Amino acid sequence: MTRSPVSPSLLDPRSLPTRIGTTALVYAALVVILAVSAVLVSAQGANLFTPANTVDLLTRSSLLGFLAIGMTLVILCRSLDLSVGYVAALSTVVAATVMAGDPGRIALGVGAALGVCALIGLANGLVVTKLRVNPFIATLGMGLIIKGYLDTNFQGPAGDVPSAFQVFGYARIGLLPVSTVVMLVLAAVAIWALARTRLGHHMYAVGGDAEVARLSGVRVATPVVTAHVLCSVLAGVAGLLLAARFGTGNALVYGNGYELEAIAAVVLGGTYLLGGRGGVAGTIAGVLILATLDTVFNVLAVDPFVKDVLRGTIVIAAVALYARGQLSRAAVRVRFPSGGTPPPEDPPDPPGGPSPRDPEPAVGGAR
Amino acid sequence: MTDRPLLRMKGITKSFLGVRVLHGVDLDLYPGELHALVGENGAGKSTLMKVLAGVHRADEGAVELDGTPVSFDHPVRAQRAGVATVFQEFNLLPERTVAGNVHLGREIRRRGWVDVRAMERATGDLLDDLGLEGISPRAKVRSLSVAEQQVVEIVKALSQDARIISMDEPTASLADHEVEVLYRLIARLRERDVALLYVSHRLKEIFDLATTITVLKDGHRVDTVAAGDIGPAELVRTMVGRPVSQVFPDRVEPRGERVGEVRLDVRGGGNEQVDGVDLTVRGGEIVGLAGLQGSGRTEIAQALFGMERFTRGEVRVDGRRVDPRSPRQAVRSGVVLVSEDRKTQGLALNQSILANGRLALDAVWPLGARRRSRRIPGILESLELVARGGHGQEVRFLSGGNQQKVVLAKWLAADPGVMVLDEPTRGIDVGAKQAVYRLMRELSAEGVAIVLISSELPELIGMSDRLVVLDDGRVAGELPADSSEEAVMAMATGAPPDEAPEQDPERHDPRTLGGGPPVSDPPENGPRSHPEEAAP
Numbered sequence: 042m043t044r045s046p047v048s049p050s051l052l053d054p055r056s057l058p059t060r061i062g063t064t065a066l067v068y069a070a071l072v073v074i075l076a077v078s079a080v081l082v083s084a085q086g087a088n089l090f091t092p093a094n095t096v097d098l099l100t101r102s103s104l105l106g107f108l109a110i111g112m113t114l115v116i117l118c119r120s121l122d123l124s125v126g127y128v129a130a131l132s133t134v135v136a137a138t139v140m141a142g143d144p145g146r147i148a149l150g151v152g153a154a155l156g157v158c159a160l161i162g163l164a165n166g167l168v169v170t171k172l173r174v175n176p177f178i179a180t181l182g183m184g185l186i187i188k189g190y191l192d193t194n195f196q197g198p199a200g201d202v203p204s205a206f207q208v209f210g211y212a213r214i215g216l217l218p219v220s221t222v223v224m225l226v227l228a229a230v231a232i233w234a235l236a237r238t239r240l241g242h243h244m245y246a247v248g249g250d251a252e253v254a255r256l257s258g259v260r261v262a263t264p265v266v267t268a269h270v271l272c273s274v275l276a277g278v279a280g281l282l283l284a285a286r287f288g289t290g291n292a293l294v295y296g297n298g299y300e301l302e303a304i305a306a307v308v309l310g311g312t313y314l315l316g317g318r319g320g321v322a323g324t325i326a327g328v329l330i331l332a333t334l335d336t337v338f339n340v341l342a343v344d345p346f347v348k349d350v351l352r353g354t355i356v357i358a359a360v361a362l363y364a365r366g367q368l369s370r371a372a373v374r375v376r377f378p379s380g381g382t383p384p385p386e387d388p389p390d391p392p393g394g395p396s397p398r399d400p401e402p403a404v405g406g407a408r
Numbered sequence: 409m410t411d412r413p414l415l416r417m418k419g420i421t422k423s424f425l426g427v428r429v430l431h432g433v434d435l436d437l438y439p440g441e442l443h444a445l446v447g448e449n450g451a452g453k454s455t456l457m458k459v460l461a462g463v464h465r466a467d468e469g470a471v472e473l474d475g476t477p478v479s480f481d482h483p484v485r486a487q488r489a490g491v492a493t494v495f496q497e498f499n500l501l502p503e504r505t506v507a508g509n510v511h512l513g514r515e516i517r518r519r520g521w522v523d524v525r526a527m528e529r530a531t532g533d534l535l536d537d538l539g540l541e542g543i544s545p546r547a548k549v550r551s552l553s554v555a556e557q558q559v560v561e562i563v564k565a566l567s568q569d570a571r572i573i574s575m576d577e578p579t580a581s582l583a584d585h586e587v588e589v590l591y592r593l594i595a596r597l598r599e600r601d602v603a604l605l606y607v608s609h610r611l612k613e614i615f616d617l618a619t620t621i622t623v624l625k626d627g628h629r630v631d632t633v634a635a636g637d638i639g640p641a642e643l644v645r646t647m648v649g650r651p652v653s654q655v656f657p658d659r660v661e662p663r664g665e666r667v668g669e670v671r672l673d674v675r676g677g678g679n680e681q682v683d684g685v686d687l688t689v690r691g692g693e694i695v696g697l698a699g700l701q702g703s704g705r706t707e708i709a710q711a712l713f714g715m716e717r718f719t720r721g722e723v724r725v726d727g728r729r730v731d732p733r734s735p736r737q738a739v740r741s742g743v744v745l746v747s748e749d750r751k752t753q754g755l756a757l758n759q760s761i762l763a764n765g766r767l768a769l770d771a772v773w774p775l776g777a778r779r780r781s782r783r784i785p786g787i788l789e790s791l792e793l794v795a796r797g798g799h800g801q802e803v804r805f806l807s808g809g810n811q812q813k814v815v816l817a818k819w820l821a822a823d824p825g826v827m828v829l830d831e832p833t834r835g836i837d838v839g840a841k842q843a844v845y846r847l848m849r850e851l852s853a854e855g856v857a858i859v860l861i862s863s864e865l866p867e868l869i870g871m872s873d874r875l876v877v878l879d880d881g882r883v884a885g886e887l888p889a890d891s892s893e894e895a896v897m898a899m900a901t902g903a904p905p906d907e908a909p910e911q912d913p914e915r916h917d918p919r920t921l922g923g924g925p926p927v928s929d930p931p932e933n934g935p936r937s938h939p940e941e942a943a944p
Binding site: 236238249254256317377 | 499501502503504514515517524678
């Protein structure tokens with residue numbers, strides 16, 4: 042049989058990256074927002090890119106970034122984590138009380154905080170996968186449990202963070218805060234892991250369609266549990282950053298709505314809330330966009346309520362924009378494309394191979 | 409072809425909930441052969457395929473692969489053993505690349521890291537081998553056409569060294585030019601000595617492709633023949649040939665004033681799924697829509713009911729032109745649909761019988777609902793609905809037959825002029841079936857125009873005054889009420905007219921229909937001629 046005069050659709054150079062990816066789109070949006078903001082700020086006679094503003098922007102980014110990277114992993118697996126704000130708050134308290142102002146106990150404090158967070162993530166993951174509790178409910182419940190614990194035991198600031206550890210919150214390399222460097226390194230590791238480990242591939246698979254993954258021999262619980270553990274640990278890192286900046290453990294930071302902001306950053310970054318599509322690179326752009334907006338609003342002294350209205354509007358608009366591109370294209374064949382009746386064509390010839398006989402072609406074979 | 413079968417299935421028996429769907433079926437598969445599995449809807453083809461794939465476990469019988477007994481309790485086990493199945497619904501991740509999908513669960517690694525390049529190379533090699541360079545291993549599956557996705561499924565099977573690939577109606581969602589690609593692919597697979605098990609309703613494909621044909625009927629293997637030893641007409645007869653055992657209630661003396669009036673008239677209706685639909689139904693008439701699964705029956709029903717519009721042509725109900733864009737508008741114009749899936753589309757399962765009965769009224773005529781709903785208990789009564797918990801019982805606890813009666817009551821309360829029944833007796837017991845049949849007779853006597861869709865040919869033939877046969881989204885022709893199952897199947901599968909089965913002496917030959925053997929019911933000799941009847 043000779044090589045294919047394959048159907049036209051098979052010859053389309055569709056594989057070429059003709060379409061701009063969502064991630065590129067998000068970064069383009071980031072550049073536009075930065076440019077517009079710079080103009081707006083300078084119209085007010087100020088400068089967006091002063092060292093102080095830049096550092097403020099990057100520090101906001103690193104805090105939200107830790108939370109959003111973890112949230113991306115969880116959302117890619119078609120799960121969700123509403124407990125990250127509480128986990129971060131718990132982490133500040135655990136780290137600060139364990140360190141208790143002693144520079145020698147920094148490693149112990151960090152380990153204790155992250156260990157506790159990992160256990161919480163493990164619990165989240167197991168409840169979601171083994172008990173089959175909806176992740177929304179499971180992690181909301183976990184959040185409330187942590188909140189209850191914090192409220193009973195830590196009314197005010199707790200513990201003491203040695204100044205050696207506050208370096209994590211304040212030290213800079215040039216204009217770049219150390220925390221931002223750590224965040225970007227973790228983001229790079231996450232991007233690499235998603236692309237180059239089986240676990241990463243399986244996260245996408247489970248989030249895309251758990252049944253397909255199962256039928257392909259993937260153990261579907263493993264990626265979900267791992268994502269939850271990593272998400273909680275990253276929330277713990279965010280808590281460490283908060284503790285380093287405050288110099289003490291502060292249980293009340295859970296009231297800042299970090300979980301929703303992290304989800305907003307993830308979604309803004311082009312990750313599909315129903316899983317299986319997206320990535321950490323987009324999330325970082327989403328984080329930078331949100332941080333930029335915050336910084337600009339601060340510089341312009343925008344009313345805090347208007348600020349939230351604007352942020353909400355931007356997130357909704359962005360998601361609406363993405364949704365246009367991904368209206369579910371089920372594999373339903375269009376038999377009769379709109380327009381008039383197609384002229385009845387000759388049915389296709391049977392294939393090259395010898396066929397035992399050639400009965401009349403099926404009737405009604407339009408197109 | 410070797411003498412020893414690659415796969416041997418012996419005495420496969422399978423029951424679901426006490427209903428036996430496979431009775432000791434035998435099947436041998438040889439390398440390089442394409443073995444077609446044919447039979448009517450519900451003959452057991454898919455079940456047999458799923459037993460092979462490890463989705464279902466056989467109750468009795470043995471499967472031997474290369475002479476070794478095997479038993480697959482999970483699809484992954486079957487795949488690992490070299491038995492792959494391409495189901496109708498695709499098992500692919502649309503957001504991942506072709507290579508990622510092909511190697512899902514078996515990612516190629518180098519020093520512990522997933523080697524994406526190697527996966528792409530391996531996938532590309534397989535695609536090239538099959539002569540399908542047009543598909544890039546790096547393309548996202550979402551961007552592929554349905555045919556290309558199917559190719560990816562097959563490549564996925566091959567990459568696991570599948571020696572047996574079974575395909576369940578692989579062409580069901582393909583356009584004709586895409587079918588060619590599949591044909592070429594199948595030829596390549598046979599060259600590689602892969603054994604193929606192929607389920608299809610389309611006779612043309614079967615005769616184009618098959619080397620061996622096994623006919624299943626009602627869960628029994630009727631025959632296994634070499635494809636060269638049987639003709640399409642004979643094959644259709646083997647598939648169908650069963651005595652019509654069901655009894656249908658007699659027609660009731662018409663008493664409604666609208667009997668004989670044209671109540672539903674569709675001219676050239678079409679949308680993305682169907683085209684050129686002409687359909688006239690008079691009051692008192694039951695018109696059966698015949699056709700295979702996927703031939704467009706349900707799509708026509710949904711278009712009439714405003715779920716998917718006709719984008720071409722026009723629809724008249726009682727002479728008034730209508731263009732229902734929502735079920736609400738359809739109900740207001742007097743058209744109702746008893747949908748094929750009553751649990752998801754027909755009922756609010758957590759609500760009571762009475763609440764379900766009022767559902768349509770409350771929604772469509774909120775003002776008159778109270779007055780109209782007084783009739784509902786009476787309607788339920790007349791349908792002989794038996795519920796232990798009274799009319800306040802939640803419908804999810806009812807049997808299938810009683811649930812269907814609730815759906816019917818809901819629509820009867822809306823006083824329809826045109827009633828579309830999509831598989832109204834699916835999954836309900838014999839008694840309830842009879843109740844549905846009697847109800848249809850009563851309604852048509854009162855002048856309601858009924859469109860009946862059913863995969864059960866005896867039911868369709870027994871209840872309808874006239875049959876409109878669909879094939880691939882178009883009307884293939886029209887047959888009188890007393891046509892034989894063979895004639896309907898032949899028309900629906902696109903079997904050639906000149907080779908259609910011989911007729912039983914007491915039955916009408918469908919092809920002489922236009923000419924003029926007596927067509928009993930007056931509504932059928934409507935003023936218009938049926939252009940489809942002239943078509944092959």
